[in-house]
Amino acid sequence: MFKIKTYSSVSSKQFILCVFILFLLIMWNITSFGVYDELTIKNMESKKRFYVNSSKCQMPYVEPFNTEFTNLYTQKNFTPCSNQSDLITVNFDSILNHYVLHVNKEVLHKLSQSNSNDFACFYQNIIYGQSADHYDRMGNRTKFTHDYVVPLNVEGMLVECRSADEKRILQEDAFTFVQHQKSPPNSERDRKASVIMYGIDTVSRTNLRRLMPMVFEFLKSPGWYEMMGYNKVADNSFPNIFAVLTGYSPHSAVNQICDASQPGCLDKIPFIWKEMQREGYLTAYAEDSLNINTFNYLKPGFFRKPTDYYFRPLLDALEKETFNLYCPSCKMKYCLGRRLVNSYIFDYCRQFMQRFVAKRPIWGMFWSTHFSHDDFTMLSAMQHKVLGDLLNFEKDGSFEHTIMIFFSDHGSRYGPLMATKESFLEGRQPMMFIYLPPWFRIKYPHYVEALAQNQNRLSSNFDVYNTLKHIINIEGLVEHTKWSYDCPQCQSLFYPLPETRSCSEAGIPEAYCTCHNYEEVQEDRGTWRMAELVVDRINQYLQYHNLQSLCSNLTLRVVNVTEVRMLENDEHVSQGKGLRNYHTKFQVHQNLAQFFATVLYDRRTEELQINVELISRINRYRTDAECLDDSVKKLYCICLSNIRNNETILTIQ
Numbered sequence: 086m087f088k089i090k091t092y093s094s095v096s097s098k099q100f101i102l103c104v105f106i107l108f109l110l111i112m113w114n115i116t117s118f119g120v121y122d123e124l125t126i127k128n129m130e131s132k133k134r135f136y137v138n139s140s141k142c143q144m145p146y147v148e149p150f151n152t153e154f155t156n157l158y159t160q161k162n163f164t165p166c167s168n169q170s171d172l173i174t175v176n177f178d179s180i181l182n183h184y185v186l187h188v189n190k191e192v193l194h195k196l197s198q199s200n201s202n203d204f205a206c207f208y209q210n211i212i213y214g215q216s217a218d219h220y221d222r223m224g225n226r227t228k229f230t231h232d233y234v235v236p237l238n239v240e241g242m243l244v245e246c247r248s249a250d251e252k253r254i255l256q257e258d259a260f261t262f263v264q265h266q267k268s269p270p271n272s273e274r275d276r277k278a279s280v281i282m283y284g285i286d287t288v289s290r291t292n293l294r295r296l297m298p299m300v301f302e303f304l305k306s307p308g309w310y311e312m313m314g315y316n317k318v319a320d321n322s323f324p325n326i327f328a329v330l331t332g333y334s335p336h337s338a339v340n341q342i343c344d345a346s347q348p349g350c351l352d353k354i355p356f357i358w359k360e361m362q363r364e365g366y367l368t369a370y371a372e373d374s375l376n377i378n379t380f381n382y383l384k385p386g387f388f389r390k391p392t393d394y395y396f397r398p399l400l401d402a403l404e405k406e407t408f409n410l411y412c413p414s415c416k417m418k419y420c421l422g423r424r425l426v427n428s429y430i431f432d433y434c435r436q437f438m439q440r441f442v443a444k445r446p447i448w449g450m451f452w453s454t455h456f457s458h459d460d461f462t463m464l465s466a467m468q469h470k471v472l473g474d475l476l477n478f479e480k481d482g483s484f485e486h487t488i489m490i491f492f493s494d495h496g497s498r499y500g501p502l503m504a505t506k507e508s509f510l511e512g513r514q515p516m517m518f519i520y521l522p523p524w525f526r527i528k529y530p531h532y533v534e535a536l537a538q539n540q541n542r543l544s545s546n547f548d549v550y551n552t553l554k555h556i557i558n559i560e561g562l563v564e565h566t567k568w569s570y571d572c573p574q575c576q577s578l579f580y581p582l583p584e585t586r587s588c589s590e591a592g593i594p595e596a597y598c599t600c601h602n603y604e605e606v607q608e609d610r611g612t613w614r615m616a617e618l619v620v621d622r623i624n625q626y627l628q629y630h631n632l633q634s635l636c637s638n639l640t641l642r643v644v645n646v647t648e649v650r651m652l653e654n655d656e657h658v659s660q661g662k663g664l665r666n667y668h669t670k671f672q673v674h675q676n677l678a679q680f681f682a683t684v685l686y687d688r689r690t691e692e693l694q695i696n697v698e699l700i701s702r703i704n705r706y707r708t709d710a711e712c713l714d715d716s717v718k719k720l721y722c723i724c725l726s727n728i729r730n731n732e733t734i735l736t737i738q
C-alpha cells in the first residue's frame with residue numbers, strides 16, 4: 086500500500102514555504118521575461134560581470150540567455166536509437182570476476198510474439214591485436230544460452246538473437262567489456278588519487294549553462310570546482326588536448342621530440358598516461374568517432390597500444406560491423422546498432438571505474454565528439470544522457486574515490502554563434518570542472534583552498550597538465566619533476582595562481598586571450614585597409630608554402646566587425662598611437678570563407694604584425710580544402726578544385 090499524504094498533513098510552515106517559493110518563481114519569471122526599463126539596462130551595464138577580474142585579466146561573463154542567443158536558438162529534442170527494450174543485459178559477477186549475459190524472458194516473449202522460452206542467440210568476438218588502432222576480424226559465431234559467462238578474452242562482441250527456428254532476427258546488439266585484471270601486490274598502500282577525464286568536444290562554459298542547465302546544476306554539488314578563468318591555448322581540438330596530456334604545443338614537440346603528423350611519432354610522445362603507468366596506474370583511453378579521433382584525424386594514430394584499455398579497435402569494429410545511423414543535423418554517426426554512439430564509451434568508463442577505482446589508482450580519458458562537434462544545439466538534446474552518466478557514477482560510489490575532470494577543448498568555432506557579438510569569447514572559453522573526492526578534500530585542505538581560489542583566476546591547459554603531474558607525485562614532489570615545457574610559468578592548480586597573471590604567463594597567445602577589453606570601432610577606409618592587408622598575408626603564406634597551384638588567392642568581400650584593444654589605463658582609442666591590437670572579422674569572395682584575426686597594427690604607417698596560423702577560420706571548411714591534408718593549412722586554403730559559385734553558396738545558406 087502507498088501512504089498517501091493528505092493536504093491536512095502539510096504543516097503551516099511547509100505551506101508558507103510553498104507560497105514563498107511560488108512568489109520567488111513568479112518574480113523570477115517577471116525579471117527574466119518581463120520588460121526592462123532603460124534604467125535597469127543601464128544598471129546592468131554598470132554591473133558588468135566577470136569570470137576573472139584581476140589586475141591583468143578582465144574576463145567577461147557572458148549572459149547565457151541574451152537576446153542575440155535566444156533569437157537564433159531552437160531547442161532540440163532527444164531522439165533515441167531504438168524503442169525496443171533490451172533483450173540481452175549484462176551483469177558483472179563480482180565473485181567470479183566475469184561478465185554474464187542475461188536473456189530477458191519478457192522481452193523475448195514480446196519480440197517473438199510467443200510464450201516459448203526458446204531462442205537462438207549467437208555472438209561474435211571482436212578480435213584485435215595486429216594493429217593498435219584497428220580490429221583484425223570478427224570471431225566465429227558462438228551460440229550462447231541463459232546466464233552465459235563471457236570469457237576473459239572477449240572485450241567486445243556483436244550479438245544476434247533469433248527465434249528458436251533461427252528464421253527471424255529478434256534483436257541485434259553490441260557490447261564492450263572492461264575485463265578484470267589482478268591488482269599488483271601492495272597496490273592499496275599509499276594509494277594515489279585516480280583521475281577520470283570526461284570530455285565533450287566543443288562546449289563553452291556559456292553553452293553548458295544555456296543548453297545543459299541540469300548538468301550544470303549537478304556540477305555545483307560539493308567537491309566540484311569550476312575553473313571559470315580557463316582559457317584555451319590553441320585553435321582546435323588537437324593542440325588543446327595535446328597541451329593537457331603532454332605539456333607541449335605540437336609545434337615545439339616537433340623540435341623537442343618529433344612531428345606528431347609523422348607515422349610513429351605519437352608512440353614516442355611522453356603522454357601523461359605513460360607516467361601514470363610507471364607509477365602503478367591502470368590506464369584507459371576511449372573516443373567515440375573513428376574519423377575525427379584526436380590522434381587519427383590527419384594524424385597517423387598509434388602503432389603500439391597506448392593504454393591498458395584502449396577502445397579504438399572496438400570502435401572500429403562497431404562502426405564497420407553494425408548499422409550506422411546519422412542524426413539529421415549531424416554529419417557524424419549518431420547510432421551504432423541500437424545504441425547511441427557515446428553510450429559505448431561512457432559505459433566503458435563506468436565499467437572501468439566499477440572494476441578498479443576502489444582497488445587501485447586508475448587514469449582514464451573518455452572523449453565524445455559525435456553529437457557536439459557539428460551542431461551546438463545537440464547539447465540540449467543530450468543533457469539527460471550526460472546527467473544520467475554522472476548520476477550512474479554517483480550511484481556506483483565512484484565519486485567516493487576518484488578525481489574527475491569534466492571538460493571540453495574549446496567552444497563553438499563555426500556555425501551561427503560566430504555571427505554574435507560574443508563569438509570571440511564563445512570559441513575560447515571551454516568548460517573545465519574539477520571534482521575532488523571527500524578523502525582528498527580531508528587529506529589535502531591546502532590544495533583544496535588553492536583550487537577554490539583559482540576558480541576565478543586565469544588558468545590554461547598547461548596548468549591542468551601540471552595538476553596531473555602533481556597528482557602523480559602528490560606525496561613529495563621530486564626535484565626533477567618535469568613541468569609543462571611550453572609554459573614555464575604555469576603551475577599545478579593546487580597552488581594559488583598569482584593575482585597578477587597575464588595571458589602570456591599562462592601560455593595563451595593574444596589571439597586566444599579573453600582577458601582583454603576590446604571595443605568596436607566604426608568601419609572606415611582604415612579598417613578595410615587593415616583587413617585587406619591580413620588577406621594579403623594569407624596569400625603570402627600560401628605562396629610561401631608553395632600552395633598557389635592548389636589554393637586560390639583570396640580577395641576581401643566584407644569586413645564584419647573591427648575592434649581595438651583598450652589600453653589598461655583607459656586611454657581613449659584615438660589617443661593610441663603606434664602598434665595596437667585589433668580584432669577583425671571578415672569574409673572573402675572565394676567560397677564566402679569567413680575569418681577572425683587578431684593583429685598588431687599601426688593605422689598611420691600601416692605596419693602589420695600577424696602570425697597567419699593564429700587566424701581563426703569561423704565557418705565550416707571541410708568541403709573547401711579537400712586538396713590538402715595539413716590540418717593547419719586547410720584553414721586558409723580554398724582549393725582551386727573546390728571553388729564554388731557564390732550564388733549557389735548563398736542559396737544553400
Ligand SMILES: *[C@@H]1O[C@H](CO)[C@@H](O)[C@H](O)[C@H]1NC(C)=O
Nearest residue numbers: 131132133134135138139143
Ligand atoms: C573589478 O575589479 C576592479 C578593481 O579591483 C573593481 O573596481 C571593480 O568593481 C570590479 N568589478 C566587478 C564587477 O567586480
Ligand SMILES: *[C@@H]1O[C@H](CO)[C@@H](O)[C@H](O)[C@H]1NC(C)=O
Nearest residue numbers: 164165166167168169420423
Ligand atoms: C520510437 O518511437 C517514436 C514515437 O513513436 C518514433 O517517432 C520513432 O521513430 C521511434 N524510433 C525508432 C528508432 O524506432
Ligand SMILES: *[C@@H]1O[C@H](CO)[C@@H](O)[C@H](O)[C@H]1NC(C)=O
Nearest residue numbers: 210212222223224225226227
Ligand atoms: C573458426 O571456424 C573455422 C572454420 O570452421 C575454424 O577453422 C577456426 O579454428 C575457428 N576459429 C576459432 C577461433 O574457433
Ligand SMILES: *[C@@H]1O[C@H](CO)[C@@H](O)[C@H](O)[C@H]1NC(C)=O
Nearest residue numbers: 503504505643645670672679
Ligand atoms: C559577415 O557579413 C556577411 C555579409 O553581410 C554575412 O553574410 C556573414 O554572415 C557575416 N559573418 C559573420 C560571422 O558575422
Ligand SMILES: *[C@@H]1O[C@H](CO)[C@@H](O)[C@H](O)[C@H]1NC(C)=O
Nearest residue numbers: 621622624625628633638639
Ligand atoms: C597571390 O598573392 C600573392 C601575395 O600577395 C602575390 O604575390 C601573387 O602574385 C598572387 N597571385 C596571383 C595569381 O594573383
